[in-house]
Amino acid sequence: MQNILLTVSYDGTDFCGWQRQDDKDGGQANRTVQAEIEAALEKLCKEKLTLYGSGRTDSGVHALAQAANFYSPLDSMPAQNYVRALNSFLPDDVRIVDAQAVAEDFSSRKSATSRTYRYFISFGDFVSADNARFSWYVPNYTPDLKRLNQYTQCLRGELDCAAFAASGDESLSTNRYIDNAHFFIQKDRWGKDQLVFEIEANAFLWKMVRTLTGTLVNLDKNAAPPDAMQKILESRDRTKAGVTAPPTGLFLYKINFDGTRRHI
Numbered sequence: 001m002q003n004i005l006l007t008v009s010y011d012g013t014d015f016c017g018w019q020r021q022d023d024k025d026g027g028q029a030n031r032t033v034q035a036e037i038e039a040a041l042e043k044l045c046k047e048k049l050t051l052y053g054s055g056r057t058d059s060g061v062h063a064l065a066q067a068a069n070f071y072s073p074l075d076s077m078p079a080q081n082y083v084r085a086l087n088s089f090l091p092d093d094v095r096i097v098d099a100q101a102v103a104e105d106f107s108s109r110k111s112a113t114s115r116t117y118r119y120f121i122s123f124g125d126f127v128s129a130d131n132a133r134f135s136w137y138v139p140n141y142t143p144d145l146k147r148l149n150q151y152t153q154c155l156r157g158e159l160d161c162a163a164f165a166a167s168g169d170e171s172l173s174t175n176r177y178i179d180n181a182h183f184f185i186q187k188d189r190w191g192k193d194q195l196v197f198e199i200e201a202n203a204f205l206w207k208m209v210r211t212l213t214g215t216l217v218n219l220d221k222n223a224a225p226p227d228a229m230q231k232i233l234e235s236r237d238r239t240k241a242g243v244t245a246p247p248t249g250l251f252l253y254k255i256n257f258d259g260t261r262r263h264i
Contacts, residue, residue, distance in 0.1 A: 003102050005100050006086075007065050008065075008095070009065065009095050012061045018032060018063075020032050036091060037086065037090065037094065038051050040090050047073065055252070059247060066252050066255070111257055112257055113256050115200070116252075117204070117250060119136070119250050120135040123139070128188065128192065134248065135248060136246055147223070151220070155199070156178055156180070161175070164211040165238065166211065166244065168206065169205050179259075181200075183216075213245040214244050
């Protein structure tokens, strides 16, 4: 058996998230990325296989480089051949972009040292049609990059992130180790400025990145004082934070395997 690591990109708009959701009542199961790839693996390998993702993404959330591994019974098939083979069975909104053989004990979840997300925010008079599915359009807003990055200064190191966890989060601990969080401006394909929030951490609470994004944008829109984010963080109270930004702008950008292993 070969342990194969896949790098997966997907447009999450029409998916109910990453994780397979089997219908226990015998009805139609929700469409998920994991289920689509497992169906392609079954067609290719002629047996049911389990795909192990590095983490879950919610309904509507996208990925540029999700990581997932599976154990293949096709010992003679070169790893890179899985890219073309699986893509021939997959719908257009899921693509395998890389495949490589890894050690037998490698786990895309347990071997990951951090996850990096990027959240894309459009502003100005309009959002272009090609960005409408892949960004959060905030009208009547001109971001202050210096102020936004002042707010993010407190998002470093081991933190209790309870203020940014969605109701119903089942994590045993709300502590997370954040390596970096910052905003920057980039040009879209039409030359319009687009605001990007990037954050890297060992793991994330449910809807944590979207809540952080909504909170930070709200603070900036209201020109809150520089310590406003610090106070929200220290409160550990979700009601003190801002709105949860929509899933449209969120991308799982990269899974890192070469850093320092932190708790989950």
